[in-house]
Amino acid sequence: MNVLLDNLPLYLEAFFFGTIRLFVISAIGSLVLGTVLAAMRVSPMPVLRVFGAMYVNIVRNTPLTLVFFFFAFAYPRLDLIDVSYFVAACAALIVYTAAFVCEVIRSGVNTVPVGQAEAARALGFTFAQILGQIVMPQAFRAVVPPLTSIMIALLKNTTIAAGFSVFEAGGIYQNLSERGYDVLVGLLWVALFFLILVLPLTGLQRTLEKRWRVAA
């Protein structure tokens, strides 16, 4: 208990200014980018389909740490727009997670019977309309549980940012050890905090599942 109480500011700062902020920004960013990528992968234009497939297969097979390394060490040498380490960390998490979000949403799209899209096309809907008004709403409904899993994975992945100059929960133990505290006990508290953060996510999953349930 002492480890937690003595270092409460450290824990609170790490979780509220680090982990939660990283998670919320990256979650929104990766949902948007992932949906766009999924739309590309099912679009009628071959160029977009190829681009989407390449993106997913390259990024999905790159370890997240390497993506972080790229943004922290290689990107600055390209002399593009200067970004802070926090923005770079968000970018790494978004780029990585979006590949997984894309595939989950694509699997959702596959649950929608082809006949619906064909019927819509027969009625004169454009591709954007078919996707936005008929396919995607049903696709999202089907993928709530796997999407929640990806978001929980994203939450835990934020801890990698500690190695790249973003202070968050993953960096707590280094500070504790330098202050002479027992690191193991400190990490147990970190685990507990993560459990608390995951609970609302699973709650949201259950609510959405109930609300979007299709009457059998």
Added chain:
Amino acid sequence: MKLRTLAVGLMVGALALTACGREGSPTTPAAPGGETAPEVSYPVATGVSLPDSPTFAKIQQRGRIVAGVRDDQPGLGFRDATTGEYAGFDVEIARMIAAGLGYGEDQIDYVVVPSAAREDTIERGDIDYMVGTYTINDTRKQRVSFAGPYYVAGQSVLVAADNTTITGKDTLQGQRVCSVTGSTPIQRVRDQGLTDQIVEFQTYSQCVDQLLAGQVDAVTTDDAILAGFASQRPDELKVVGEPFSQEPYGIGLNRDDSALRNKINDILQASYDDGTWQKAYDSTLGLSGTTASPPELQRY
């Protein structure tokens, strides 16, 4: 036919490769700055007996010594990625102690221990002793004990060679300063309010990389560590200002093993007196052009 061409090609290639290797690789581990370090040898003691030391009993049973070192600090503790050899002042001290305990170079196992794991590793008994820029202080003394100090470093600042704005710790204001996550040097920068732009990475080499890429303006930690990096790239990096702290480096030991601590203190004292310490220093850190003399031992 095809197979034979392939075999011949492979053999020619293999020959060419071995020839290359022989020509290019130096025989001794390269010191910072590219010079070849003169070998310092330590006479291996015989008939060492420490009946009160549980750690030494374990060493005898095992027949080998397990020494904790660092692998990313040139001049202090550095592992050559191609040869796998450890070199640097800390490593020399580790070898000297092993010799004093009766174990030669070929009976030492080096274990790389990151900063944050040092106390835990020693407490668990995974290593016999730790030699790796380990500053003696009171919080650490509650969990481990220290022999030494064998060197006194001080916090200093590393900047790009062409930087004229930063001349020491008081000119850091508004500059981006990098050090290892949660380390004592960066906590000192924070506590003294030297700058509010703090960058933290996992290792000092990553900080130096950021400095070379122009992403940070300065790297701060003990001058010994910084001097090692500066001597690796004398044209691009320099250490500026007076050291603004005292970091006595000690050898981390199990807290309950005062017999071993006394023995290691004796080994250190002997090396201070007969000039072995000086030789070890001159062949490693001393190559960067700095001079040093042995510190006073703290026998507690």
